Amino acid sequence: EADIYQTPRYLVIGTGKKITLECSQTMGHDKMYWYQQDPGMELHLIHYSYGVNSTEKGDLSSESTVSRIRTEHFPLTLESARPSHTSQYLCASSELTGELFFGEGSRLTVL
Amino acid sequence: ILNVEQSPQSLHVQEGDSTNFTCSFPSSNFYALHWYRWETAKSPEALFVMTLNGDEKKKGRISATLNTKEGYSYLYIKGSQPEDSATYLCAFNNNNDMRFGAGTRLTVKP
Numbered sequence: 406e407a408d409i410y411q412t413p414r415y416l417v418i419g420t421g422k423k424i425t426l427e428c429s430q431t432m433g434h435d436k437m438y439w440y441q442q443d444p445g446m447e448l449h450l451i452h453y454s455y456g457v458n459s460t461e462k463g464d465l466s467s468e469s470t471v472s473r474i475r476t477e478h479f480p481l482t483l484e485s486a487r488p489s490h491t492s493q494y495l496c497a498s499s500e501l502t503g504e505l506f507f508g509e510g511s512r513l514t515v516l
Numbered sequence: 517i518l519n520v521e522q523s524p525q526s527l528h529v530q531e532g533d534s535t536n537f538t539c540s541f542p543s544s545n546f547y548a549l550h551w552y553r554w555e556t557a558k559s560p561e562a563l564f565v566m567t568l569n570g571d572e573k574k575k576g577r578i579s580a581t582l583n584t585k586e587g588y589s590y591l592y593i594k595g596s597q598p599e600d601s602a603t604y605l606c607a608f609n610n611n612n613d614m615r616f617g618a619g620t621r622l623t624v625k626p
Binding site for chain 1: 520525547548550552557558559560561562565605607609613614615616617618619
């Protein structure tokens with residue numbers, strides 16, 4: 406089984422709150438990713454990282470930010486959550502073959 | 517813009533039926549094609565990573581083929597079982613980024 410963990414699994418918060426979605430992997434992978442998925446839609450890449458101190462924006466514009474201070478940790482932060490941020494957020498890491506290892510996802514609801 | 521399309525969107529079959537679905541992707545700048553299975557309340561898991569035109573891969577009752585020249589891949593499930601119920605995602609990798617299709621949701625009725 407893949408060793409990549411996301412917390413929280415489910416989160417319901419009010420508009421304007423700051424939230425951080427945690428993602429950690431113990432496989433030593435350099436590449437890590439955040440995907441956003443709305444029901445019935447494809448996964449959209451919102452952030453990725455090639456290694457420590459590397460962060461890039463994905464193809465889907467997002468108001469979230471990420472950091473990569475340690476290889477194993479890739480948290481995603483929303484400074485001021487809005488209802489439009491309601492979605493499922495999936496974290497992944499990859500090895501050299503490109504195969505992605507996913508966490509179980511964080512389902513965010515902003516009221 | 518990379519367009520990855522999967523069909524059908526959803527599929528309901530009886531236990532024991534064999535089934536297949538399609539992933540189409542751009543035929544230029546191909547690097548790899550991935551298939552993932554995503555069961556409800558779990559994380560997506562890789563089934564196959566395919567890189568060569570004409571590739572055929574098999575894992576138990578599930579197999580996949582790849583045609584990079586025309587830009588499609590088929591996923592086959594032989595003798596479907598209820599535990600095969602999941603969303604099957606394909607992803608096109610052009611060595612720069614990876615784009616996912618919306619998936620095919622398979623339901624296998626006992």
